[in-house]
Amino acid sequence: MRKKSKLKYLIMGIIAINVSYLFINQQITMHRIKARIKDTTVEAQKLKSENEKLQDEIKVSQSDKYSEKLAREKLGLIKQGEVPVINGTNNK
Numbered sequence: 001m002r003k004k005s006k007l008k009y010l011i012m013g014i015i016a017i018n019v020s021y022l023f024i025n026q027q028i029t030m031h032r033i034k035a036r037i038k039d040t041t042v043e044a045q046k047l048k049s050e051n052e053k054l055q056d057e058i059k060v061s062q063s064d065k066y067s068e069k070l071a072r073e074k075l076g077l078i079k080q081g082e083v084p085v086i087n088g089t090n091n092k
Contacts, residue, residue: 060066071077078084 076084
């Protein structure tokens with residue numbers, strides 16, 4: 001009768017160890033998944049912010065004032081009746 005009792009405790013011990021292992025493994029996996037979700041959420045927020053900034057830049061670049069500013073700065077164009085001013089420090 002003692003052998004059955006010892007075998008019963010041995011089997012229950014093995015089951016308890018197995019359940020403990022599965023529980024700990026599951027907790028580790030859940031922790032990793034939560035960390036990945038957090039990292040992905042932070043990255044998504046950064047990309048969203050960058051996207052909004054780029055959308056604003058697109059809106060500004062499509063305006064007439066921006067086109068006029070570029071024409072004045074890059075091409076040196078002036079409006080009719082304006083007198084061009086040449087900055088001597090930029091000529092090298």
